[in-house]
Amino acid sequence: DSGVTQTPKHLITATGQRVTLRCSPRSGDLSVYWYQQSLDQGLQFLIQYYNGEERAKGNILERFSAQQFPDLHSELNLSSLELGDSALYFCASSPRTGGANEQFFGPGTRLTVL
């Protein structure tokens, strides 16, 4: 158990819909990272927040957005969903910012878009 929690574990929805994925980092960790893992693209970095502020952006679509709240939990919002958005979405946390820091991954949310 990494100490990072993600909800829900599974999510099935239809094209065009909007969903919100939630992540609670390990106690004391200030950085939260979101990743998308699909069979054809592998694990892709989406976005990072550090202590409530956006710190780095990766291959995140404009239909996707995220935020980190004062209690440090984070939400990833996916809208106008397409079939290709079906994937595993992971949240990771670390005490500090910067890629070299060990990141602790949550169990992931499996999103299926029908």
Add this chain to the structure above:
Amino acid sequence: TQLLEQSPQFLSIQEGENLTVYCNSSSVFSSLQWYRQEPGEGPVLLVTVVTGGEVKKLKRLTFQFGDARKDSSLHITAAQPGDTGLYLCAGDYDYKLSFGAGTTVTVRA
């Protein structure tokens, strides 16, 4: 396109055999990490290498960072069924982690 290329993509070996997984790039990384991921779970960090030429050992696993900090390898000695999983390398590039596509290792009993 992946910044990091991992090979082979799949590896199936018998218990007790050795294996090596490679991670290559044309880019220089300030550090490189290896993760292992099991089905239905998130990746778990195995090691971070920072210095060119660095070798780190974790029980039967040996990790090497290339002198030019562009490549790395993971060697497992006397593999066991518990070593089965997806092995991912990740490079620290522009303060973000860029992951390779992974090598799926299956160790048969």
